[in-house]
Amino acid sequence: MDEEKDIDILVSIQQELCDMWGINNKTKYVFYYDESNNCRKFWVDGSRQQFNTEHTADFVLAGLVRKENEKVEASLETFRKSLKLQANVKEIKFKKMYAKSDFLQCVKERRLFETLSWIDKSPFYIHYVNVNNLFYAIVDIFDSIVELDEISEFGYDYNKMKSEFYYMFKGKADALQILMFKYKYPNIQKKYVEAFCNDLLLLLKSREEMKEEEKFLVRMLNRAAGSDELVFLHDNDDYIMQENYAEFYIDPILKYQKSRHIFDEETIVQDIVKKQIAMRNNMANNFQFVKSETDIFVQLSDVVAGILGKLFKYINSTNENQRGRDVKGLSELQVDNILLIDKLRMEADRENPGFLCSIGPLEGIGMLNRFFEMVKKKRK
Structure with a gap:
């Protein structure tokens, strides 16, 4: 009963925040999700006295979202010619088809431009949450x-x-x-x-x-x-700063209760999510976890999450001077890809401010926006 009350309180808080930030959670949407830089658990590895993952690599849960009444017909065959997929390719996967080392290498990919262009022309918006670990x-x-x-x-x-x-x-x-x-x-x-x-x-x-x-x-x-207490730093598990990332899956389910949420399978997380949401029977049917090979839009969400994961790591790992030097050396295709990412961000934000969520320092968003501005000037 206490856990059910906690969920009710959380839902109430979610609604207050939506109202405060002008987030539209009344429209019926269909969200598709995949993740990037998923270390499953963020902790200090005692054998190395280091984090278990690169701290500059944000966890990203992202993908595509459309209004429920705007249907989209697509399959793997829709992309086979434009992405030059061989006959034995059964699924679009970012790591296999787009990921070339770092962000600047990835945006050299013609396949990325074709994919982002398709999203841009479709009724889909992108959405994401990135978590600076x-x-x-x-x-x-x-x-x-x-x-x-x-x-x-x-x-x-x-x-x-x-x-x-x-x-x-x-x-x-x-x-x-x-x-x-x-x-x-x-x-x-x-x-x-x-x-x-x-x-x-x-x-x-x-x-x-x-x-x-x-x-x-x-x-x-x-x-x-001079005190004997740091209130949030006692009675926790040794070394573990993030036990799992389930809360970031649960958040949109609670926030957008009128919408449907389709996630890529993630065994540990989905069991936690199902248990938490099962406490509210009236919400049990607004989400599902599917095998990505069965859903082309989850596959495309993998591309969105993958390139955003590379982008946030790039921003976290460089300073403004370095980014300025990098922009000067960008090719036309790199500029096109980067500005398409920015265009998709801006269109998503105009549709619904809740589609883009960054959990990190405020200046991180500023650095990202200044990077896109530098690339725009390069285009001029």
Whole structure:
């Protein structure tokens, strides 16, 4: 009964957020999903004292979405000629057909242009959620050292300050991983709170080089070092920062209850999702997990998720200067592909702001938008 109440509360919160952000969850849509950079669980590997996956590789759950009343007829044969598929190819798979090392190599692919162009001409929009694993892991530190009211009192914005905190440590990711292993993060014993906070402070640059926002966060860390509690960092499992990614599958099912959701099979996750949603019998029929080879739109969702996974990793792994140099060297096909991705993003956002969701620092979205602007200028 308590679990059912929790689901009811979650649904209520979802509706409030939809109303607040202007997200349309009344229209009946059909969502198709696949994932990219799925490490299944995000944790610190004790044998290496490192994360079990590259922290720059965002988890991405993405795909295609259309209005329920706008039917689309397509099959693998629809794409066989344009993608130059051999007769023995039974399924469109991003890793086999499009993935050429990094993002800039992938956008050299004519197949990618043909696929994105088909989506652009179809009634489909793209949708995605990308989860910055490092951001998701360390915001619990932020929320443990400072109160929301305190941030407002000092005239700061909560989300911007979370982003500031992330960027203070992003460049120290290697040392941070060792520190997390040392303290069994995110399950820090209270007797080690002071030592943990002080070790974090040692990773930072000198205060003379800091902005006012950074100095404020340092003061909060110093204050926390004098306490015996980091509220969100106790009574958790040692080393495990993300047990699974099921919550990101459950979220759209609850958010868009009038819509249908078709996911690629993911054994561990789908069992968790089915168990959670089964608590509400009236929602049991609005989602399903299918074998990707049986659904062309799930296959195309794999392409969408794959290229977005490459894109977010590229943005996370480079700075503005590097991206500027890269843009200068882009070929015409690379420019075409990148601008098609941006066009699909913008069209999706105009249809429904809820289609694009980034869980990461605010500046990450800014960096992405500036990258697309640089590519647009290259086209001119």
